[in-house]
Amino acid sequence: MGSVSLRHITKHYGSVCALDQLCLDIPAGELVVLLGSSGCGKTTLLRSVAGLERPDQGQVLIDGQDVTALATRHRPIGMVFQSYALFPHMTVRQNIAFPLRARQRPAHRRASRVEELLELVHLGPQADRFPNQLSGGQQQRASLARALAASPQVLLLDEPLSALDALVRQQLREEIRRIQKTLQITTLFVTHDQAEAMAIADRVAVMRQGRIEQIATPLELYETPSTRFSASFVGNRNALELPLQDGRIRFGQVLDMAVPGLASRRAIVFFRPEDVEFSQNGVGHPAKIESKIFQGAHTRLHLVAEAEGLMGRFYADLPSRQAHSLEPGNTVKVSIHPSRARVFPADG
Amino acid sequence: MVLDRRRLPSLGRGLLLAGLVIYLLLPIAAVLLYAFSTRWTSHLLPDGYTASHWLQALADPRLVAVMLRTLGLALLVTLLDILLIVPAIYWQWIYNPRIRPHLELTAAIPFVLPYVVIAFGILSLSGQFLPAVQGTVGLLALSHGVVAFPFFYWAVDNAMAAADVALLNEVAKTCGASPWRSLVQVILPNISVGIATGSMLVFAVSFNEFALVQILVGARYETVSLYSLDLLTGTNADFNKLAVITMFTFVVVFTLSALSVYLNRGQGQTRRLMIGSRSKA
Numbered sequence: 208m209g210s211v212s213l214r215h216i217t218k219h220y221g222s223v224c225a226l227d228q229l230c231l232d233i234p235a236g237e238l239v240v241l242l243g244s245s246g247c248g249k250t251t252l253l254r255s256v257a258g259l260e261r262p263d264q265g266q267v268l269i270d271g272q273d274v275t276a277l278a279t280r281h282r283p284i285g286m287v288f289q290s291y292a293l294f295p296h297m298t299v300r301q302n303i304a305f306p307l308r309a310r311q312r313p314a315h316r317r318a319s320r321v322e323e324l325l326e327l328v329h330l331g332p333q334a335d336r337f338p339n340q341l342s343g344g345q346q347q348r349a350s351l352a353r354a355l356a357a358s359p360q361v362l363l364l365d366e367p368l369s370a371l372d373a374l375v376r377q378q379l380r381e382e383i384r385r386i387q388k389t390l391q392i393t394t395l396f397v398t399h400d401q402a403e404a405m406a407i408a409d410r411v412a413v414m415r416q417g418r419i420e421q422i423a424t425p426l427e428l429y430e431t432p433s434t435r436f437s438a439s440f441v442g443n444r445n446a447l448e449l450p451l452q453d454g455r456i457r458f459g460q461v462l463d464m465a466v467p468g469l470a471s472r473r474a475i476v477f478f479r480p481e482d483v484e485f486s487q488n489g490v491g492h493p494a495k496i497e498s499k500i501f502q503g504a505h506t507r508l509h510l511v512a513e514a515e516g517l518m519g520r521f522y523a524d525l526p527s528r529q530a531h532s533l534e535p536g537n538t539v540k541v542s543i544h545p546s547r548a549r550v551f552p553a554d555g
Numbered sequence: 556m557v558l559d560r561r562r563l564p565s566l567g568r569g570l571l572l573a574g575l576v577i578y579l580l581l582p583i584a585a586v587l588l589y590a591f592s593t594r595w596t597s598h599l600l601p602d603g604y605t606a607s608h609w610l611q612a613l614a615d616p617r618l619v620a621v622m623l624r625t626l627g628l629a630l631l632v633t634l635l636d637i638l639l640i641v642p643a644i645y646w647q648w649i650y651n652p653r654i655r656p657h658l659e660l661t662a663a664i665p666f667v668l669p670y671v672v673i674a675f676g677i678l679s680l681s682g683q684f685l686p687a688v689q690g691t692v693g694l695l696a697l698s699h700g701v702v703a704f705p706f707f708y709w710a711v712d713n714a715m716a717a718a719d720v721a722l723l724n725e726v727a728k729t730c731g732a733s734p735w736r737s738l739v740q741v742i743l744p745n746i747s748v749g750i751a752t753g754s755m756l757v758f759a760v761s762f763n764e765f766a767l768v769q770i771l772v773g774a775r776y777e778t779v780s781l782y783s784l785d786l787l788t789g790t791n792a793d794f795n796k797l798a799v800i801t802m803f804t805f806v807v808v809f810t811l812s813a814l815s816v817y818l819n820r821g822q823g824q825t826r827r828l829m830i831g832s833r834s835k836a
Contacts, residue, residue, distance in 0.1 A: 257729055258728075259725055259728070259729075278728075279725075279728040279729055280728050280729075280730075280731045280732060280733065281731075284729060285729065286726075286729040288722065288725075288726060290722065292722050292723070292725075292726045294723065294726070294741055294745075295718075295745060296744040296745055305727075305730050305732070305740075306730040306731050306732075309727075309730050309731040309732040309733070309736055310731045353730065354729070356730075357730070357731060363729075
């Protein structure tokens with residue numbers, strides 16, 4: 208399977224810059240998720256790799272070969288589209304065979320390859336059905352099989368799960384990961400769903416305004432976001448804007464930490480709701496419970512605390528069994544360990 | 556008898572529908588009866604009935620020739636429109652969406668200008684640049700192709716929109732298909748109903764057209780409409796035969812229109828005419 212290298216890819220649509228000098232290297236066999244909000248350029252990037260968009264500048268290399276000027280049909284890629292995009296006049300079998308026919312593979316090899324793929328995506332019993340006779344999940348599996356039919360070096364998936372309901376989405380995302388690992392195929396997966404990105408990726412590239420803000424493993428991204436945008440975009444996170452005094456940030460006993468080298472008068476402190484510690488022994492800062500939301504295994508408490516002349520609102524997740532006795536209006540003692548907080552300049 | 560108040564609206568609708576059907580069918584029924592009548596003088600119905608007008612019409616070599624010419628012309632025009640317009644609309648959808656307003660504007664022209672004006676325009680233009688084509692069937696076929704363009708354009712354009720040909724084309728490309736394979740094996744099967752519908756409409760327009768035939772070729776290429784005029788106004792006027800021809804033309808056009816409606820039933824559905832293919836639920 209081939210590696211993918213994107214070098215200084217730039218793409219404009221009129222005056223709008225969709226991709227801005229973007230660079231990305233994906234080793235062979237890795238699954239990289241492009242994560243970002245609408246309009247950040249993730250689909251444009253995917254389409255540039257596919258050859259469906261021609262970058263204004265930059266190079267696309269697949270397995271070391273420059274394919275920037277190569278037509279889509281000659282690129283060693285397979286692509287899965289958001290809307291399944293199966294050919295409606297062909298059966299599942301014919302859809303999967305189409306890339307093999309287009310590449311003029313001999314009939315006997317076509318047949319055996321189609322059977323292999325039908326087995327891989329568990330669509331054997333539906334092989335002779337038309338797309339309109341399949342569920343959404345089955346259609347997307349057929350679409351995946353079609354993308355893999357010609358044994359491409361790179362698999363491109365453009366929000367492949369966004370049109371599916373939650374349960375099917377979760378099942379299919381596990382299946383995509385299983386297939387990707389089985390085939391060890393280099394994969395670029397576009398999504399705006401953080402949970403999906405975290406669950407499926409070897410590495411997640413967080414995109415913003417045509418650039419990659421951060422690329423890291425899901426755990427790194429979750430635990431140690433390197434930019435303010437990554438911190439605010441990935442996962443549920445509290446953000447408190449606090450003044451910086453003598454190289455320290457203080458918010459009563461909720462948080463007190465040294466922040467060396469931060470050249471700013473105010474800072475944004477990010478911390479996760481599960482990192483809010485509830486004191487058992489009276490140590491900590493008093494915070495009033497404003498509301499309580501049961502979420503199954505966890506209960507979310509919306510808290511308000513006052514310190515240093517400031518009022519801070521944040522939320523905390525607590526195992527539901529522990530939250531059972533807490534009610535809105537109660538006061539609890541809370542604190543945040545400095546190692547769990549990420550600090551960025553407020554004007555950054 | 557007291558009428559149920561709740562039934563009144565449905566009774567009103569029924570009466571309205573019946574009135575409309577009678578209004579539409581009465582002229583057709585009258586022509587049909589006239590085509591089978593021996594004489595029709597002062598009564599509500601013909602004095603007597605005969606099939607001799609039909610037998611005579613079918614045995615008339617001039618009428619058979621007229622029918623074949625009209626059929627040939629309509630088929631030629633249909634083929635021309637398919638070959639010229641399908642690639643143009645495909646080009647618009649895939650490569651150059653910016654030409655869409657121009658195509659839409661062009662499609663409006665035949666509705667805005669009377670056919671007589673279009674005919675004299677074509678006559679003037681061809682006389683200036685290509686005098687050799689004046690009076691030829693080729694020029695007539697091209698002209699019919701132009702006036703039938705909107706019917707074909709909208710049918711095929713709607714089919715392309717319903718099939719999302721831009722997406723299908725991209726998918727085909729990522730599958731490694733050449734533009735030709737993509738067009739033939741992916742796009743055309745998915746817009747076949749639109750092409751069929753448009754073709755039927757083009758055929759019907761050409762089959763029935765009078766002004767362009769009269770002005771551009773006249774008696775050199777007599778079609779059904781010219782022959783009908785001759786039967787109506789000539790010294791050897793034969794109204795019964797005219798009724799036969801009118802019925803024949805009506806049946807052809809009505810059948811094509813009904814087929815067109817049948818193929819397009821169910822809005823928003825992508826339907827195909829390929830053998831073994833299914834309609835989208």
